[in-house]
Amino acid sequence: MPQKATPAPSYAFPQDLLDAQAWLNAAQAAYEQYIQSPDPDDEQRDAEFARYRAELLRLSIEVVVHPFWSTLEQGTVVAARMALKHAHDGQQP
Numbered sequence: 001m002p003q004k005a006t007p008a009p010s011y012a013f014p015q016d017l018l019d020a021q022a023w024l025n026a027a028q029a030a031y032e033q034y035i036q037s038p039d040p041d042d043e044q045r046d047a048e049f050a051r052y053r054a055e056l057l058r059l060s061i062e063v064v065v066h067p068f069w070s071t072l073e074q075g076t077v078v079a080a081r082m083a084l085k086h087a088h089d090g091q092q093p
Contacts, residue, residue, distance in 0.1 A: 011080050013087060017066045022088045024059040031056060 013021075031052040039045060063084070069077055 009076075009079065009083070011072075011083055013084055014066075014068055017063065017068050017084065018087060020059060020062045020066070021084050024056070024063055025085075025088055027052070027055050027059055 034048060034052065069080070072080055
């Protein structure tokens with residue numbers, strides 16, 4: 001007899017955390033698109049890479065240090081983090 005799939009837990013992510021994750025997703029997508037674009041001159045490319053790295057780092061830190069994570073039970077943060085990463089799948093930021 002097949003077992004029923006256990007539904008994934010849902011989380012009440014605060015709006016500012018959802019927004020930060022959406023901005024991080026958008027920044028990552030823009031960075032990936034940029035690295036696949038034709039090469040501009042080296043100086044421009046270096047400046048853009050630095051800008052993207054700084055923005056990705058800033059947004060990553062904003063998501064990682066958000067106070068919401070401290071409200072979760074021990075052992076649930078990884079699952080919640082994965083759920084947050086996919087909270088906007090198929091949506092525009």
